[in-house]
Amino acid sequence: MQPLTIHYEGYWQCRQATDPDPSNDPRGASGYTFALGYENDLDQIIRLQRDEIPDCDFRDAPPPSYPPEHATKQFGVFVTGVTLGGKPFVRAAQALREGKIRWMPQGHPMSGPKFELRNTITYFPVSDGIFMPIVPFDFQVESSDQAIILRRDDALDPDDPEKKIWEIADYKVYARRCPVNWFDNSDEAMTAVGVSLDGTNSSSAFFQKRKEWLQLQLVEEDDVVRREAIKNRLYNINFFSSNADGCRLETRLGACAVWDFALKGCNISVKGEDKLGGRITNDSDWGVRFWMGAFDGDLMRGYMRGTLTVPFEKS
Amino acid sequence: MPKSSTTTRKIGTRKKLVQALRFASELEHMLSCEYLFASFSARKSLADFDPGGDEGRKRLILDRARPWLSQINMIARQEMEHLGIVTNLLAAVGEGPWFEHPSFPIPKEAALVGAPLCLERFGESSVKRFVWYERPEYLTPSFPAPPCGGCSSAHELLHHPVRDALGISSIQELYEEISTAFTSLPPAEVFQGSTDLQVGAANFGYRVEMLTVTNQSEAVAAIQQILEQGEGIGDQPLHSDSHFQRFTNILAELQTSTSEIPDFSLALPVVANPALKPHPAGLPVSVITDPSAVQVMRFFNRVYHTMLVLLKAYFANYSSTGTPEPRPQAALFYAAFFPLMTMMVRPLGEILARMPAGPEYPGQNAGASFEVEGPVESEYEPAWFNSRLSELAATARELHSVVPHRLRSDMQVLFENITSTQLHFQKLWTQGS
Numbered sequence: 001m002q003p004l005t006i007h008y009e010g011y012w013q014c015r016q017a018t019d020p021d022p023s024n025d026p027r028g029a030s031g032y033t034f035a036l037g038y039e040n041d042l043d044q045i046i047r048l049q050r051d052e053i054p055d056c057d058f059r060d061a062p063p064p065s066y067p068p069e070h071a072t073k074q075f076g077v078f079v080t081g082v083t084l085g086g087k088p089f090v091r092a093a094q095a096l097r098e099g100k101i102r103w104m105p106q107g108h109p110m111s112g113p114k115f116e117l118r119n120t121i122t123y124f125p126v127s128d129g130i131f132m133p134i135v136p137f138d139f140q141v142e143s144s145d146q147a148i149i150l151r152r153d154d155a156l157d158p159d160d161p162e163k164k165i166w167e168i169a170d171y172k173v174y175a176r177r178c179p180v181n182w183f184d185n186s187d188e189a190m191t192a193v194g195v196s197l198d199g200t201n202s203s204s205a206f207f208q209k210r211k212e213w214l215q216l217q218l219v220e221e222d223d224v225v226r227r228e229a230i231k232n233r234l235y236n237i238n239f240f241s242s243n244a245d246g247c248r249l250e251t252r253l254g255a256c257a258v259w260d261f262a263l264k265g266c267n268i269s270v271k272g273e274d275k276l277g278g279r280i281t282n283d284s285d286w287g288v289r290f291w292m293g294a295f296d297g298d299l300m301r302g303y304m305r306g307t308l309t310v311p312f313e314k315s
Numbered sequence: 316m317p318k319s320s321t322t323t324r325k326i327g328t329r330k331k332l333v334q335a336l337r338f339a340s341e342l343e344h345m346l347s348c349e350y351l352f353a354s355f356s357a358r359k360s361l362a363d364f365d366p367g368g369d370e371g372r373k374r375l376i377l378d379r380a381r382p383w384l385s386q387i388n389m390i391a392r393q394e395m396e397h398l399g400i401v402t403n404l405l406a407a408v409g410e411g412p413w414f415e416h417p418s419f420p421i422p423k424e425a426a427l428v429g430a431p432l433c434l435e436r437f438g439e440s441s442v443k444r445f446v447w448y449e450r451p452e453y454l455t456p457s458f459p460a461p462p463c464g465g466c467s468s469a470h471e472l473l474h475h476p477v478r479d480a481l482g483i484s485s486i487q488e489l490y491e492e493i494s495t496a497f498t499s500l501p502p503a504e505v506f507q508g509s510t511d512l513q514v515g516a517a518n519f520g521y522r523v524e525m526l527t528v529t530n531q532s533e534a535v536a537a538i539q540q541i542l543e544q545g546e547g548i549g550d551q552p553l554h555s556d557s558h559f560q561r562f563t564n565i566l567a568e569l570q571t572s573t574s575e576i577p578d579f580s581l582a583l584p585v586v587a588n589p590a591l592k593p594h595p596a597g598l599p600v601s602v603i604t605d606p607s608a609v610q611v612m613r614f615f616n617r618v619y620h621t622m623l624v625l626l627k628a629y630f631a632n633y634s635s636t637g638t639p640e641p642r643p644q645a646a647l648f649y650a651a652f653f654p655l656m657t658m659m660v661r662p663l664g665e666i667l668a669r670m671p672a673g674p675e676y677p678g679q680n681a682g683a684s685f686e687v688e689g690p691v692e693s694e695y696e697p698a699w700f701n702s703r704l705s706e707l708a709a710t711a712r713e714l715h716s717v718v719p720h721r722l723r724s725d726m727q728v729l730f731e732n733i734t735s736t737q738l739h740f741q742k743l744w745t746q747g748s
Contacts, residue, residue, distance in 0.1 A: 020392060022658050024728050027359045027377070030388035034381060037374030041360060119653040121735050166731035169738035225371050228378040235382045 002085035004312035009305035010077035016044040032240040032297040036229040045112035048077040062213030067194030077101040091277040102140040133177035148272035153265035179257035186256035189293035192303045203250035256293025278314040326496035340413040347394035348685045355664035356436035356585040407528040409507030412630040414623045430460030436582040449559040452487045497534035589682040604673030608681035615663045623691045625651035646744040654736040697744045704737035
């Protein structure tokens, strides 16, 4: 048995209000994220694929929409490689080429995963970084033709899977599901979205280009409702890129949290494992390790990179 | 800091200084409540509009108003920051926090801000009043300070506490006299508090600029910050980030929007000065009679009161040098700010703005009254806090079936959050992190 590691990365979306709004505020009034007039309410759900997002809730980025080095030049989290025992595993990599990562429980989009922060209610202490378990957690990787599907969930409290986060008195019960590390200025996160610490690709320049593009959209847009929405985005970028707010829009581009935990859930679904060149065994837990960051508050999307590791026996 | 225009100090003793600081506390507190009330009353989604009609117009209104609401909430937060700074000034002179305030409304002669203090929904009337509140003394708007909910200058209180006691007639004068008192009274007479007892900026994030006060120059700097952020008074008058500048901009944009967009009604039809009972001084209020709204109002006031008790316990017992941080201090900070303020008081205020006021007010909604019965207790026993938080959780659960159907998910989240807060608070106080 060797660990089969599936590597993935890409853009995710999370439409959630930010401080000083309540975390479940449906529209966002005072933080740096908000719903535009023609968009749906903020539902806090983390979405990893474009087909999970209604068109009206997907904001365009100015061209080029993705950094030059970006592998897929499209929104979403995709498989980028597979290793077996730490070495490239070509057969599985080819089988999962352009495979998709999903976190949405099948058939229940409104109960999708959320950053369970609740304005600091569900964790303590605030000493180094942020405690944010992602709840519920249901991890799925699927090949582009869906001939291969690997899926497993993880309960917040494996000893009491039905318990909700707000019912748990001791945060240490779910501490394993919280970030293990936090960075304020992650080179890796910024580089992934084409931003650097300074120079022409700095976070300031990043939003300056966004403003310029939005200003052009404004003069080219005839629809009154759309024009107002663009003005709102411009106001937001101006205010939250300023010292009045500590430049939160810009600083979030460099912020990054790392998660690393085992998937212990009983809901396991494996299909097409033979196409990977072997079979998944029960010798050990599945494990995920990933970082999420580089959050663009105007588009309400960020970037992630990580791995899923499963026990595997090559045939 | 401009020198006081008076030639005679009006605050000549430590006792009068404490009196003035307490009045400043009340004023900052009540301004914050007013601004929040206006924000609570704003429509936030299509569901807040009457069904039918032009959906595009509704979406336009929501987007047009969002920057205004963002600024009003920010200003409300800065008033809380000012209250925190005044609390530090009180600590510097050896006095505890003062989180009491009289019931709304306050007629303009007693309010020191040139206009009555009252709870009114967002609109041209309330924003004009906000401009009056925050104006520098040398500027007088061409429009009169609007009356509110029937409370006009014809209503007089029996006495005007600050003017009668101190001879002060404006908030700018109040702070200038406080500043003069700190620099002119003998330091040994004034600075009787421990420097350890003040909450500084390091305790907060998100640009909350809490200043500690340990000497005369720091006292002057703290007051300077309040006046700069509010009226824009300082080295550069009419500072572009001042509350005055922001409210005048909002007013101008609101007036333009009202003429551009048909039926520009951003606010829900919330009554002015909602209350659970008649005003103690007989001033006009809207006594809410809808039974469901009354229950939720009582709950709001209970949550609000709990938050004030937590804040008082935090500020009164704070130690900046405790290492490790005392467990009760950490527990109080944990519960008072984000959970109670952001996740409970605000959502409840918004729920109330969407509930009917009663048959006496056809087509109108209730609102948060910010009524506090009696002094804010000084509590420091974990049993009191645990009992209160448990009670609040139980009440939230009961109210789930009382609020209108579309608000039940909000009440469910409230119940979850209070429950979680109580669980973590209890553990944090007794066992630490």
